[in-house]
Amino acid sequence: MPETTDAAADPTESYSYLGPAGTFTWKALDQVPQARGQHWRSVNNVGEALDDVVSGRSVAAMIAIENSVEGGVSATQDALATIPNLRILGEYLVPVDFVLVARPGTELDRVRVVNAHPVAYAQTHLWLEARLPSHEHLPATSNVAAAASLLESGIADAAIAPPGITEHFDLVQLAEHVGDNPTAVTRFVLVSRTVELPEPTGADKTSIIAELPADHPGSLLELLEQFSTRGVNMSLIESRPIGDALGRYRFIIDLEGHVLDERVADALLGVRRFSPSVMFLGSYPRADRLPVEYVSRYGDDVFTEARDWLRGLIAGEPQ
Numbered sequence: 627m628p629e630t631t632d633a634a635a636d637p638t639e640s641y642s643y644l645g646p647a648g649t650f651t652w653k654a655l656d657q658v659p660q661a662r663g664q665h666w667r668s669v670n671n672v673g674e675a676l677d678d679v680v681s682g683r684s685v686a687a688m689i690a691i692e693n694s695v696e697g698g699v700s701a702t703q704d705a706l707a708t709i710p711n712l713r714i715l716g717e718y719l720v721p722v723d724f725v726l727v728a729r730p731g732t733e734l735d736r737v738r739v740v741n742a743h744p745v746a747y748a749q750t751h752l753w754l755e756a757r758l759p760s761h762e763h764l765p766a767t768s769n770v771a772a773a774a775s776l777l778e779s780g781i782a783d784a785a786i787a788p789p790g791i792t793e794h795f796d797l798v799q800l801a802e803h804v805g806d807n808p809t810a811v812t813r814f815v816l817v818s819r820t821v822e823l824p825e826p827t828g829a830d831k832t833s834i835i836a837e838l839p840a841d842h843p844g845s846l847l848e849l850l851e852q853f854s855t856r857g858v859n860m861s862l863i864e865s866r867p868i869g870d871a872l873g874r875y876r877f878i879i880d881l882e883g884h885v886l887d888e889r890v891a892d893a894l895l896g897v898r899r900f901s902p903s904v905m906f907l908g909s910y911p912r913a914d915r916l917p918v919e920y921v922s923r924y925g926d927d928v929f930t931e932a933r934d935w936l937r938g939l940i941a942g943e944p945q
Contacts, residue, residue: 640665642678642687648770648788654718654814655688670767672701676709679819686715686818693722694811696748698864703878706817706907707835707866714833714908715816715824722810724750726801727773727791728784734800739764741772741782750786752806773797813913823909826884829917831861833907836897837868837876846877852896853881856889857924876903882918884909888929889920 641661644651645668655661667684669675675687691702706712724746728737740747740754741764747754754761764782766772773787773795784800792799815833838845853860862880883890886909897904912918922928938945 638664640667640678640684642667642669642675642684644669644671644675644689644768646768646770646774648791648794649768650720650722650788650812651688651690651814653720657718658688658716658816672705676705676712676817679712679817680709686816688718688814688816690745690812691815692813692862693745693749694809695807696745698862698878699745700866703864703866707876707878707905711819711821712817712907713820714910715818715820716910717831717913718814718816719913720812720814722749722805722812723789723803724786724805725789725791725799726784726804727776727787727797728800729776730796730798732783732798732800737761737783737800739782740784740786741766741775742786743767743769743772746772746786749806749810750804753804757801823885824911826886826909827911829912829915830884830909831912832881832883832885832890832909834879834881834894834897835876835905835907836879836901837903839900839902841873849877849897849900852900853893856893856896857920858883858889858893859920883920888926889924892929
Protein backbone atom coordinates (compact mmCIF):
# COMPACT_ATOMS: atom_id res chain seq x y z
CA MET A 627 0.00 0.00 0.00
CA PRO A 628 1.43 3.41 -0.93
CA GLU A 629 1.93 6.21 1.55
CA THR A 630 -0.11 8.54 -0.70
CA THR A 631 -3.60 7.80 -1.95
CA ASP A 632 -3.03 9.39 -5.35
CA ALA A 633 0.27 8.66 -7.03
CA ALA A 634 -0.44 11.22 -9.76
CA ALA A 635 -0.67 14.10 -7.31
CA ASP A 636 2.20 16.30 -6.15
CA PRO A 637 2.13 16.01 -2.34
CA THR A 638 2.66 19.30 -0.54
CA GLU A 639 1.40 18.39 2.96
CA SER A 640 2.06 15.54 5.39
CA TYR A 641 -0.51 13.75 7.53
CA SER A 642 0.57 11.47 10.38
CA TYR A 643 -1.17 8.23 11.31
CA LEU A 644 -0.53 5.11 13.35
CA GLY A 645 0.99 2.88 10.69
CA PRO A 646 2.02 1.14 8.66
CA ALA A 647 -0.39 1.27 5.73
CA GLY A 648 -3.49 -0.86 6.19
CA THR A 649 -4.16 -0.13 9.87
CA PHE A 650 -7.56 1.07 11.05
CA THR A 651 -6.02 4.52 11.46
CA TRP A 652 -4.95 4.37 7.82
CA LYS A 653 -8.56 3.57 6.88
CA ALA A 654 -9.77 6.56 8.91
CA LEU A 655 -7.32 8.90 7.19
CA ASP A 656 -8.48 7.56 3.84
CA GLN A 657 -11.86 9.17 4.62
CA VAL A 658 -10.34 12.68 4.67
CA PRO A 659 -10.72 14.33 1.24
CA GLN A 660 -7.98 16.92 1.78
CA ALA A 661 -5.47 14.22 2.74
CA ARG A 662 -5.80 12.34 -0.54
CA GLY A 663 -2.81 12.80 -2.78
CA GLN A 664 -0.69 14.13 0.09
CA HIS A 665 2.16 12.45 1.94
CA TRP A 666 1.08 10.11 4.72
CA ARG A 667 3.65 9.79 7.49
CA SER A 668 3.56 6.47 9.36
CA VAL A 669 4.32 6.75 13.10
CA ASN A 670 4.44 4.31 15.98
CA ASN A 671 2.24 5.93 18.62
CA VAL A 672 -0.06 8.83 19.50
CA GLY A 673 2.74 10.86 21.08
CA GLU A 674 4.81 10.72 17.90
CA ALA A 675 1.78 11.65 15.77
CA LEU A 676 0.99 14.73 17.87
CA ASP A 677 4.66 15.71 18.04
CA ASP A 678 4.61 15.81 14.25
CA VAL A 679 1.74 18.30 14.43
CA VAL A 680 3.34 20.45 17.13
CA SER A 681 6.70 20.55 15.33
CA GLY A 682 5.13 21.26 11.95
CA ARG A 683 6.29 18.05 10.28
CA SER A 684 2.62 17.28 9.59
CA VAL A 685 -0.38 19.53 9.12
CA ALA A 686 -2.61 17.08 10.99
CA ALA A 687 -2.63 13.65 12.62
CA MET A 688 -5.28 10.95 12.70
CA ILE A 689 -5.58 9.31 16.12
CA ALA A 690 -8.03 6.90 17.77
CA ILE A 691 -9.99 8.49 20.62
CA GLU A 692 -12.85 6.12 21.45
CA ASN A 693 -13.99 2.57 20.88
CA SER A 694 -17.55 1.34 21.20
CA VAL A 695 -16.35 -1.67 23.24
CA GLU A 696 -13.44 -0.38 25.33
CA GLY A 697 -14.45 3.27 25.67
CA GLY A 698 -11.97 6.14 25.51
CA VAL A 699 -8.38 5.65 24.40
CA SER A 700 -6.48 6.85 27.47
CA ALA A 701 -3.21 7.61 25.64
CA THR A 702 -5.04 9.97 23.29
CA GLN A 703 -7.09 11.62 26.03
CA ASP A 704 -4.01 12.22 28.20
CA ALA A 705 -2.04 13.62 25.26
CA LEU A 706 -4.79 16.05 24.29
CA ALA A 707 -5.02 17.20 27.92
CA THR A 708 -1.32 17.98 28.22
CA ILE A 709 -0.41 19.40 24.80
CA PRO A 710 -1.80 22.93 24.39
CA ASN A 711 -3.29 24.54 21.28
CA LEU A 712 -4.46 21.40 19.51
CA ARG A 713 -7.79 21.35 17.69
CA ILE A 714 -9.99 18.53 16.42
CA LEU A 715 -10.95 19.15 12.79
CA GLY A 716 -13.26 16.18 12.33
CA GLU A 717 -14.22 12.70 13.48
CA TYR A 718 -14.32 9.47 11.48
CA LEU A 719 -15.79 6.05 12.25
CA VAL A 720 -14.21 2.75 11.23
CA PRO A 721 -15.91 -0.64 11.78
CA VAL A 722 -13.51 -2.96 13.57
CA ASP A 723 -13.02 -6.60 12.68
CA PHE A 724 -10.05 -8.89 13.22
CA VAL A 725 -8.49 -12.08 11.88
CA LEU A 726 -5.91 -14.42 13.38
CA VAL A 727 -2.93 -14.96 11.06
CA ALA A 728 0.25 -17.01 11.22
CA ARG A 729 3.20 -18.19 9.15
CA PRO A 730 2.38 -20.86 6.54
CA GLY A 731 2.25 -24.31 8.07
CA THR A 732 1.10 -23.13 11.50
CA GLU A 733 -1.89 -24.96 12.99
CA LEU A 734 -4.34 -23.25 15.30
CA ASP A 735 -3.88 -25.79 18.10
CA ARG A 736 -0.10 -25.12 18.10
CA VAL A 737 -0.44 -21.41 18.80
CA ARG A 738 1.00 -20.44 22.17
CA VAL A 739 2.05 -16.76 21.80
CA VAL A 740 -0.17 -14.18 20.09
CA ASN A 741 1.13 -10.81 18.97
CA ALA A 742 -1.52 -8.05 19.14
CA HIS A 743 -1.89 -4.33 19.70
CA PRO A 744 -3.21 -3.85 23.27
CA VAL A 745 -6.49 -2.30 22.08
CA ALA A 746 -7.00 -5.11 19.57
CA TYR A 747 -6.20 -7.69 22.23
CA ALA A 748 -8.79 -6.16 24.57
CA GLN A 749 -11.40 -6.60 21.84
CA THR A 750 -10.48 -10.23 21.05
CA HIS A 751 -9.40 -11.69 24.40
CA LEU A 752 -12.68 -13.57 24.98
CA TRP A 753 -12.32 -15.37 21.64
CA LEU A 754 -8.67 -16.12 22.37
CA GLU A 755 -9.37 -17.36 25.90
CA ALA A 756 -12.11 -19.66 24.62
CA ARG A 757 -10.08 -21.19 21.77
CA LEU A 758 -6.51 -20.74 23.00
CA PRO A 759 -6.89 -20.86 26.80
CA SER A 760 -3.14 -21.18 27.49
CA HIS A 761 -1.96 -18.46 25.09
CA GLU A 762 0.35 -15.58 26.00
CA HIS A 763 -0.04 -12.01 24.73
CA LEU A 764 2.90 -10.19 23.13
CA PRO A 765 2.03 -6.47 22.65
CA ALA A 766 2.58 -4.81 19.26
CA THR A 767 2.74 -1.14 18.25
CA SER A 768 -0.05 -1.54 15.66
CA ASN A 769 -2.32 -4.16 14.15
CA VAL A 770 -0.31 -4.37 10.93
CA ALA A 771 2.98 -4.40 12.86
CA ALA A 772 1.68 -7.43 14.79
CA ALA A 773 1.32 -9.36 11.53
CA ALA A 774 4.59 -8.10 10.08
CA SER A 775 6.50 -9.19 13.19
CA LEU A 776 5.70 -12.83 12.42
CA LEU A 777 8.03 -12.59 9.43
CA GLU A 778 10.73 -10.76 11.38
CA SER A 779 11.04 -12.96 14.47
CA GLY A 780 9.88 -16.33 15.74
CA ILE A 781 8.74 -15.17 19.16
CA ALA A 782 5.00 -15.15 18.38
CA ASP A 783 3.13 -18.00 16.72
CA ALA A 784 0.20 -15.90 15.48
CA ALA A 785 -1.08 -12.34 15.37
CA ILE A 786 -4.33 -10.42 15.56
CA ALA A 787 -4.58 -8.27 12.42
CA PRO A 788 -7.07 -6.46 10.15
CA PRO A 789 -8.96 -8.44 7.48
CA GLY A 790 -7.12 -8.58 4.15
CA ILE A 791 -3.69 -8.59 5.74
CA THR A 792 -2.72 -11.78 3.88
CA GLU A 793 -2.88 -9.81 0.63
CA HIS A 794 0.18 -7.87 1.73
CA PHE A 795 2.17 -10.38 3.79
CA ASP A 796 3.10 -14.02 3.22
CA LEU A 797 0.82 -15.24 5.99
CA VAL A 798 -2.14 -17.59 6.29
CA GLN A 799 -5.44 -16.90 8.00
CA LEU A 800 -6.20 -19.25 10.87
CA ALA A 801 -9.57 -17.70 11.83
CA GLU A 802 -11.77 -14.77 10.82
CA HIS A 803 -14.17 -12.53 12.79
CA VAL A 804 -12.27 -13.09 16.03
CA GLY A 805 -13.53 -9.86 17.59
CA ASP A 806 -15.68 -10.29 20.68
CA ASN A 807 -18.24 -7.75 19.42
CA PRO A 808 -19.25 -7.90 15.74
CA THR A 809 -20.64 -4.33 15.84
CA ALA A 810 -17.48 -2.75 17.25
CA VAL A 811 -16.57 0.68 15.89
CA THR A 812 -13.58 2.88 16.59
CA ARG A 813 -13.89 6.66 16.50
CA PHE A 814 -10.91 8.60 15.18
CA VAL A 815 -10.24 12.33 15.22
CA LEU A 816 -8.12 14.45 12.90
CA VAL A 817 -6.04 16.81 15.06
CA SER A 818 -4.24 19.95 13.92
CA ARG A 819 -3.00 23.31 15.22
CA THR A 820 -5.51 25.13 13.04
CA VAL A 821 -7.61 27.47 15.18
CA GLU A 822 -10.09 28.58 12.52
CA LEU A 823 -13.57 27.31 13.37
CA PRO A 824 -15.61 25.49 10.74
CA GLU A 825 -19.10 26.87 10.16
CA PRO A 826 -21.93 25.15 12.07
CA THR A 827 -23.72 22.46 10.08
CA GLY A 828 -26.52 21.62 12.52
CA ALA A 829 -24.90 18.20 12.98
CA ASP A 830 -21.86 19.14 15.05
CA LYS A 831 -19.95 18.10 18.12
CA THR A 832 -17.83 20.13 20.55
CA SER A 833 -15.05 18.60 22.66
CA ILE A 834 -13.59 20.05 25.86
CA ILE A 835 -11.48 18.94 28.83
CA ALA A 836 -12.35 20.40 32.24
CA GLU A 837 -11.19 20.03 35.83
CA LEU A 838 -13.21 20.41 39.01
CA PRO A 839 -12.40 23.45 41.16
CA ALA A 840 -12.43 21.49 44.43
CA ASP A 841 -13.05 18.01 45.79
CA HIS A 842 -16.31 18.47 47.63
CA PRO A 843 -19.76 16.80 47.52
CA GLY A 844 -21.67 17.86 44.42
CA SER A 845 -18.76 19.40 42.52
CA LEU A 846 -19.20 17.07 39.54
CA LEU A 847 -22.94 17.78 39.59
CA GLU A 848 -22.17 21.51 39.43
CA LEU A 849 -20.08 20.92 36.32
CA LEU A 850 -22.78 18.84 34.65
CA GLU A 851 -25.44 21.42 35.47
CA GLN A 852 -23.66 23.87 33.18
CA PHE A 853 -24.90 21.71 30.30
CA SER A 854 -28.24 20.41 31.56
CA THR A 855 -29.59 23.87 32.43
CA ARG A 856 -28.87 25.01 28.86
CA GLY A 857 -30.24 21.96 27.07
CA VAL A 858 -26.84 20.72 25.89
CA ASN A 859 -26.54 16.95 25.64
CA MET A 860 -23.27 15.11 26.29
CA SER A 861 -22.34 12.22 24.01
CA LEU A 862 -19.25 11.34 26.05
CA ILE A 863 -17.86 12.03 29.51
CA GLU A 864 -14.83 10.18 30.85
CA SER A 865 -12.47 10.86 33.72
CA ARG A 866 -8.68 10.67 33.63
CA PRO A 867 -6.33 11.20 36.58
CA ILE A 868 -4.55 14.54 36.56
CA GLY A 869 -1.54 12.90 38.17
CA ASP A 870 -0.63 15.43 40.83
CA ALA A 871 -2.50 13.69 43.68
CA LEU A 872 -4.81 10.80 44.38
CA GLY A 873 -8.46 11.59 43.71
CA ARG A 874 -7.75 14.43 41.26
CA TYR A 875 -9.38 13.94 37.88
CA ARG A 876 -10.04 15.84 34.67
CA PHE A 877 -13.07 15.14 32.48
CA ILE A 878 -13.07 14.62 28.74
CA ILE A 879 -16.47 15.77 27.45
CA ASP A 880 -18.13 15.71 24.04
CA LEU A 881 -21.13 18.00 23.61
CA GLU A 882 -23.79 17.86 20.94
CA GLY A 883 -23.67 21.14 19.08
CA HIS A 884 -21.27 23.84 17.86
CA VAL A 885 -19.57 26.54 19.93
CA LEU A 886 -21.38 29.09 17.72
CA ASP A 887 -24.72 27.64 18.85
CA GLU A 888 -26.00 29.97 21.57
CA ARG A 889 -26.80 27.18 24.04
CA VAL A 890 -23.33 25.62 23.68
CA ALA A 891 -21.56 28.99 23.92
CA ASP A 892 -23.51 29.88 27.06
CA ALA A 893 -22.69 26.48 28.59
CA LEU A 894 -18.99 26.96 27.88
CA LEU A 895 -19.09 30.37 29.56
CA GLY A 896 -20.56 28.64 32.60
CA VAL A 897 -17.84 25.99 32.54
CA ARG A 898 -15.14 28.65 32.22
CA ARG A 899 -16.47 30.50 35.28
CA PHE A 900 -16.70 27.23 37.21
CA SER A 901 -13.57 25.32 36.23
CA PRO A 902 -10.00 26.40 37.07
CA SER A 903 -8.81 24.69 33.89
CA VAL A 904 -10.83 24.11 30.75
CA MET A 905 -9.46 23.27 27.30
CA PHE A 906 -11.46 23.80 24.12
CA LEU A 907 -10.57 21.05 21.65
CA GLY A 908 -12.81 22.19 18.84
CA SER A 909 -16.22 22.11 17.18
CA TYR A 910 -16.53 19.89 14.12
CA PRO A 911 -19.09 17.95 12.04
CA ARG A 912 -20.37 14.70 13.51
CA ALA A 913 -19.22 11.60 11.67
CA ASP A 914 -22.79 10.29 11.33
CA ARG A 915 -24.05 13.69 10.04
CA LEU A 916 -27.19 13.30 12.15
CA PRO A 917 -28.74 16.69 13.06
CA VAL A 918 -28.48 17.61 16.73
CA GLU A 919 -31.85 17.51 18.47
CA TYR A 920 -32.69 19.92 21.28
CA VAL A 921 -35.75 21.33 23.03
CA SER A 922 -37.06 24.49 21.34
CA ARG A 923 -36.75 26.57 24.51
CA TYR A 924 -32.97 26.28 24.11
CA GLY A 925 -32.90 27.62 20.56
CA ASP A 926 -30.58 30.48 19.55
CA ASP A 927 -33.43 32.99 19.42
CA VAL A 928 -34.31 32.35 23.07
CA PHE A 929 -30.78 33.18 24.26
CA THR A 930 -30.61 36.23 21.98
CA GLU A 931 -33.93 37.55 23.25
CA ALA A 932 -32.83 37.08 26.87
CA ARG A 933 -29.65 39.10 26.26
CA ASP A 934 -31.62 41.85 24.51
CA TRP A 935 -34.03 41.94 27.46
CA LEU A 936 -31.15 42.34 29.91
CA ARG A 937 -29.54 45.09 27.83
CA GLY A 938 -32.87 46.89 27.81
CA LEU A 939 -33.10 46.72 31.59
CA ILE A 940 -29.60 48.12 31.99
CA ALA A 941 -30.29 50.88 29.46
CA GLY A 942 -33.54 51.83 31.15
CA GLU A 943 -35.68 51.02 28.14
CA PRO A 944 -39.43 50.68 28.79
CA GLN A 945 -40.61 47.12 29.24
